[in-house]
Amino acid sequence: MARKHVFISGRVQGVYFREYTRREAERLGVKGWVRNLPDGRVEAVFEGPDDVLDKIISWCHQGSPGASVTNVEVIDEATEQQFKDFRITG
Template identity: 60%
Template sequence: MMTGQAKENVRAHVWISGRVQGVFFRASTVDEAAAMGVAGWVRNGSDGRVEAVFEGEKSAVEAMIAWCRKGPPAARITAVEVTWEKPKGEHGFEVRH
């Protein structure tokens, strides 16, 4: 019989569409990820979307995805696509270029 349960770490690769560039989406995502204790990265895509990877406890990653559905105040989100992947051991959270 197992005593206690290991926290399940997950990885979500997320693409956010809408008015998401030029509205502090990346900076706000960094702040939100730090508050949630989620690792990964965020960057502007060449197609006008924002792309992000969130890795950490399932509940925290799900909370980040929920946050992406509204984003910072000036953003207007039209779609959020999520692909679940095997965790790669991300550390920290950064803006990629």
């Protein structure tokens, strides 16, 4: 298990990015959360097996159909296994 803290920049708010992220996370079995930030970015925490996290992070580079992603920052964190599912917060 691994944990990634991710910040996605670009046109990622107002384009259903969080909902599409939730759907993709559920499809892959990833746990964690996603939310909008006041500065226009989207923030997410993903927990799961390394190979699955690679898939969802790769997906974040494309995002929802209306998104235009310009940057994805990924920070490795200690796995806490505190999540039971994947949620949209904030």
